[in-house]
Amino acid sequence: MSHTIRLTVAQATIRFLGQQWSERDGKRQRLFAGCLGIFGHGNVAGIGQALLQEELRASANGAAADLPYVLARNEQAMVHTAVGYAKQKDRLQTWVCTASVGPGSTNMLTGAALATINRIPVLLLPSGTFATRVSAPVLQELETPYAGDVTVNDAFRPLSRFFDEVMRPEQLPSALLSAMRALTDPAETGAVTISLPQDVQAEAFDWPAELFDERVWHVRRAVPEASRISAAADVIRSAKKPLIVAGGGVHYSGAEDVLAAFATASGMPVSETQAGKGSLLHGHPQLVGAVGSTGTTAANALAAEADVVIGIGTRWGDFTTASRTAFARRGVRFVNLNVAAFDAGKQAGLSVVGDARESLLALSEALDGWSVSDTYRKRQGTLWRRWDKAVDTAYNPSREVTDALADGLLTQATVIGAVNELSDPRDVVLCAAGSMPGDLHKLWRVRDRKGYHVEYGYSCMGYEVPASIGIRLADPTRDVFAMVGDGGYLMMPTELVTAVQERVKVIVVLVQNHGFHSIGSLSEGLGSQRFGTAYRQRDEASHRLEGDVLPVDLAANARSLGAHVIEVHSRDELAEAIAAAKAWPSDGGPVVIHVETDPHVFGPDSESWWDVPVAQVSELESTQDAFEDYATHKQGQRPLLAPGETS
Incomplete structure (x- = not known):
């Protein structure tokens, strides 16, 4: 018979989380740096008591807790703290966030949305009302006349990459293991939510001792298919004016050095999204800076002329594409390198699904010896020097x-x-x-x-x-x-x-x-x-x-x-x-x-656009003039549907 350990659901959760590790390229680190939280009646006797117990156990042995606790002041803010940490750690480590019933938990909704939209892992433990409903309706409980099992924590469902609600102790192991899988999946990560009713948190259960063994979660580097790399190389070789758009995936995969070598060898200019900024460091001869609505004039000029655009680890937001006006050349084609098939398939591009570093290494080999023309290299330098001078003037x-x-x-x-x-x-x-x-x-x-x-x-x-x-x-x-x-x-x-x-x-x-x-x-x-x-x-x-x-x-x-x-x-x-x-x-x-500062003095213009609709009819002359300008810009939008495949 397997050895068991009697703990509450909350105690088991905290002990389990303290034993989780992530690993990539042979280097491992604790998956969770600690737990950020604010206690209320929903979690003070559950997760709060469990954190205290683990802290005292560690302290008695002269050590720090495996999951140290930090008191935050705002539930939304503590999710932001976890996201900032996880992004800086290239998504290999993060924090746990715990909140009480009702407003404490729903205050984390904005943070959950932010984490999921940015593909940043964070574990949320919102407390819920009684699973037994024995005292219903309790303080801060949502009552709906059409369904007895709906709670405010259901609002986390569309904002989470994985959601589960533990209504019985027996459900906890599968919920925790599924949460770890999502948190360490480079293509599917984001906010992960496990809703814990306050009575379930305090309920005792005999857990298999193996649940609390140290576990190492491998963060994979997906290798692209050879046929996709070959097809992508064919499209790029056909280009006269290609442009790379580097996104956050370059950073998360640690592909900066590989990208720098790839750009140097091929001569292709590299523009950057917000998440991808810094993919090349200032001074690299192929760097043309930010692209899109908040872009440099250098990157946007090259984007307007580009016949092939290679997106690396970008999800193609509207600021990057300048609401689909930046890439203005008729028939422009896209090659998308991305660990997530969902993002790789955007802009009707040729889809290369794989880790950014691994994909760039394979593409570098496939394009060995190929380069853009000297004329195109010189044009990049001219455009960049003009922009860099404008930055000096702004500074x-x-x-x-x-x-x-x-x-x-x-x-x-x-x-x-x-x-x-x-x-x-x-x-x-x-x-x-x-x-x-x-x-x-x-x-x-x-x-x-x-x-x-x-x-x-x-x-x-x-x-x-x-x-x-x-x-x-x-x-x-x-x-x-x-x-x-x-x-x-x-x-x-x-x-x-x-x-x-x-x-x-x-x-x-x-x-x-x-x-x-x-x-x-x-x-x-x-x-x-x-x-x-x-x-x-x-x-x-x-x-x-x-x-x-x-x-x-x-x-x-x-x-x-x-x-x-x-x-x-x-x-x-x-x-x-x-x-x-x-x-x-x-x-x-x-x-x-x-x-x-003076809010009426602006930095240099990106000479780009962002699609924000203007009232079609108005008594105000200012709005009428704005709508005419808006209608003109709308004519420049492109469907970006040219096939990325070679014939």
């Missing part, structure tokens, strides 16, 4: 621009330039929402493969502060610069308290422009006159939000949360603040650099 604006600014204000591009030039090459810049991601995509010069971290699959306001904690925990040898506007900061500043608690040094560059910079300019471009996008008091005469700037002191707010705050009012003061932040003790907690 260091002319006196005409600076003289026009109000006293003490900087441009957003100047702030980005100062951080880029004064940070160390290995430091990480982080952002997620507003106008900052677009400017970073265009302007930031990446000097290290892990130096750029922008979440743009969900572009979630509030991601920056909690995710910076995850990145720093993933690699304490790097400083993290979280670039965040006042709008994003106000969404989720509370995790500064978590950084203070854990003595995690993160550098938050808080850009105050009194409103939503990105949506303000978008609103203006769409004829909506920046309506509802500025942080203003209501004017007594017009009854509109067009009065004075709100008397809000975000620097004081950050101080009140325990952060060390530096306020700057000039480029020189900003340089001094960056140096001081770099010199701040590694265990000194968060530093916030507060700087005001």
